[in-house]
Amino acid sequence: MENSCELCIYRSYLFDNLDKKEFALLTLSKKELEFRKGSIICREGEKIKSFLYLKQGLLKIYKNVDNRREQIIGITKPKDFIGLLSAFNETTHLYSISALEDSSVCVIDIEAIKNLVIKDGSFALNLLGKMSKINDQILGTRLNINLKNLRGRIAYILLMFREIYKSEIYDIPVSRKEIAELIEMRTENVIRILSELRKDKIIRIEGKSIEILDLHRLEQIAEFG
Amino acid sequence: MENSCELCIYRSYLFDNLDKKEFALLTLSKKELEFRKGSIICREGEKIKSFLYLKQGLLKIYKNVDNRREQIIGITKPKDFIGLLSAFNETTHLYSISALEDSSVCVIDIEAIKNLVIKDGSFALNLLGKMSKINDQILGTRLNINLKNLRGRIAYILLMFREIYKSEIYDIPVSRKEIAELIEMRTENVIRILSELRKDKIIRIEGKSIEILDLHRLEQIAEFG
DNA sequence: TCGCAGATATGATATATATCAGAAATGTTA
DNA sequence: TAACATTTCTGATATATATCATATCTGCGA
Numbered sequence: 001m002e003n004s005c006e007l008c009i010y011r012s013y014l015f016d017n018l019d020k021k022e023f024a025l026l027t028l029s030k031k032e033l034e035f036r037k038g039s040i041i042c043r044e045g046e047k048i049k050s051f052l053y054l055k056q057g058l059l060k061i062y063k064n065v066d067n068r069r070e071q072i073i074g075i076t077k078p079k080d081f082i083g084l085l086s087a088f089n090e091t092t093h094l095y096s097i098s099a100l101e102d103s104s105v106c107v108i109d110i111e112a113i114k115n116l117v118i119k120d121g122s123f124a125l126n127l128l129g130k131m132s133k134i135n136d137q138i139l140g141t142r143l144n145i146n147l148k149n150l151r152g153r154i155a156y157i158l159l160m161f162r163e164i165y166k167s168e169i170y171d172i173p174v175s176r177k178e179i180a181e182l183i184e185m186r187t188e189n190v191i192r193i194l195s196e197l198r199k200d201k202i203i204r205i206e207g208k209s210i211e212i213l214d215l216h217r218l219e220q221i222a223e224f225g
Numbered sequence: 226m227e228n229s230c231e232l233c234i235y236r237s238y239l240f241d242n243l244d245k246k247e248f249a250l251l252t253l254s255k256k257e258l259e260f261r262k263g264s265i266i267c268r269e270g271e272k273i274k275s276f277l278y279l280k281q282g283l284l285k286i287y288k289n290v291d292n293r294r295e296q297i298i299g300i301t302k303p304k305d306f307i308g309l310l311s312a313f314n315e316t317t318h319l320y321s322i323s324a325l326e327d328s329s330v331c332v333i334d335i336e337a338i339k340n341l342v343i344k345d346g347s348f349a350l351n352l353l354g355k356m357s358k359i360n361d362q363i364l365g366t367r368l369n370i371n372l373k374n375l376r377g378r379i380a381y382i383l384l385m386f387r388e389i390y391k392s393e394i395y396d397i398p399v400s401r402k403e404i405a406e407l408i409e410m411r412t413e414n415v416i417r418i419l420s421e422l423r424k425d426k427i428i429r430i431e432g433k434s435i436e437i438l439d440l441h442r443l444e445q446i447a448e449f450g
Numbered sequence: 451t452c453g454c455a456g457a458t459a460t461g462a463t464a465t466a467t468a469t470c471a472g473a474a475a476t477g478t479t480a
Numbered sequence: 481t482a483a484c485a486t487t488t489c490t491g492a493t494a495t496a497t498a499t500c501a502t503a504t505c506t507g508c509g510a
Binding site for chain 2 (some may be wrong): 084118127132147
């Protein structure tokens with residue numbers, strides 16, 4: 001089967017130890033969907049029917065706080081599971097998810113995953129670990145960001161995208177407004193501080209294009225503000 | 226066996242569906258420890274050897290940010306599992322835990338729990354749900370607190386303890402400094418705002434003793450600042 | 451019981467960040 | 481292409497919160 005999860009090169013190590021029969025079940029229970037940049041994958045409050053896995057692209061997880069503003073909880077990178085796995089707790093999505101870049105998402109029937117958990121103990125244990133990790137990461141990031149001043153937060157975000165794109169030069173996939181929503185500050189201040197960093201020759205910016213010129217100093221700022 | 230988990234009235238529903246053999250294993254693998262107010266249950270960085278369950282009392286989960294300051298991540302209520310269950314991800318504790326009140330903690334060998342996960346699929350599924358819930362709660366609380374102004378945060382905390390003690394009158398189990406560390410503000414401002422709320426006749430305070438006089442207004446403040 | 455460290459308390463001031471205002475650049479739709 | 485909305489940008493100002501200083505109170509060990 002050309003669409004087999006067993007042969008998928010984007011597969012998470014979570015699925016590494018499944019047997020033939022389990023892979024067959026997984027392959028049957030999944031669909032692969034493409035989402036264009038900007039499109040919405042799911043909305044807060046909607047029923048959870050599937051377990052989502054990001055193959056390629058970049059997503060944002062967010063919550064609407066009022067009509068004009070969103071609170072971005074986190075960014076999902078390829079090979080991550082999506083939705084904080086509240087799948088096993090709540091019956092409705094706690095957060096909305098949308099695509100920051102054209103993305104390819106594996107949509108696996110939630111019942112199939114629950115089945116795997118029940119039948120395959122080591123899969124369950126792996127899943128617990130993976131879930132722990134994602135949650136710890138998101139919480140850790142939030143706590144971290146709140147300890148920093150605005151300069152530190154901007155530096156942190158620039159470094160985060162460096163990690164994602166594995167490069168000092170990249171097109172930032174979010175607007176200044178979205179950066180603000182991600183690190184709890186105001187759009188004007190995001191812009192202002194980016195300009196300051198430019199003037200200080202720490203970064204080069206041209207619209208969405210970012211180049212980190214002085215990595216060391218940026219890391220200092222991320223750490224100490 | 227008098228110490229049996231099967232007969233424990235403080236037991237979490239997580240363990241409800243275990244069979245006789247599983248209960249026997251659980252009972253054998255657990256110790257029940259008492260911690261005096263102020264004593265430390267575990268320290269950030271220590272090896273995780275057990276799965277902790279709070280029977281009675283109140284704990285705080287925290288991180289040291291610098292020599293003088295702690296960042297309190299959350300408060301654990303009875304019948305909660307402790308340590309954000311990073312047990313399944315990290316091998317060392319991500320956070321420290323100490324007792325805010327005299328507390329009784331069940332310490333279960335982590336390998337016994339892993340064994341249950343592997344052998345008993347429905348236990349695994351339950352655990353995933355429980356874990357999801359705790360993580361969602363903690364993250365939700367953090368996000369929520371950051372949206373509020375200082376007045377709103379104080380109101381929120383006062384209402385949180387009302388929930389815990391199920392009463393409008395209670396002795397607050399944390400110092401003003403700890404309140405500050407829990408809701409990301411400064412000790413002086415905690416004290417100042419408590420005084421303001423007292424002057425406004427919304428609460429009565431006398432040292433650690435708190436009485437909520439105007440619940441409605443306090444709820445308004447918690448919501449809108 | 452004294453003396454001391456930490457907690458509580460309050461006022462004055464400093465500072466970081468938000469808010470407001472307006473302009474230029476960019477993208478989008480008719 | 482024009483018209484409009486949105487994003488980016490910069491400066492001025494307001495405001496919330498942190499910081500500093502100082503005093504009183506409280507609990508605790510010697």
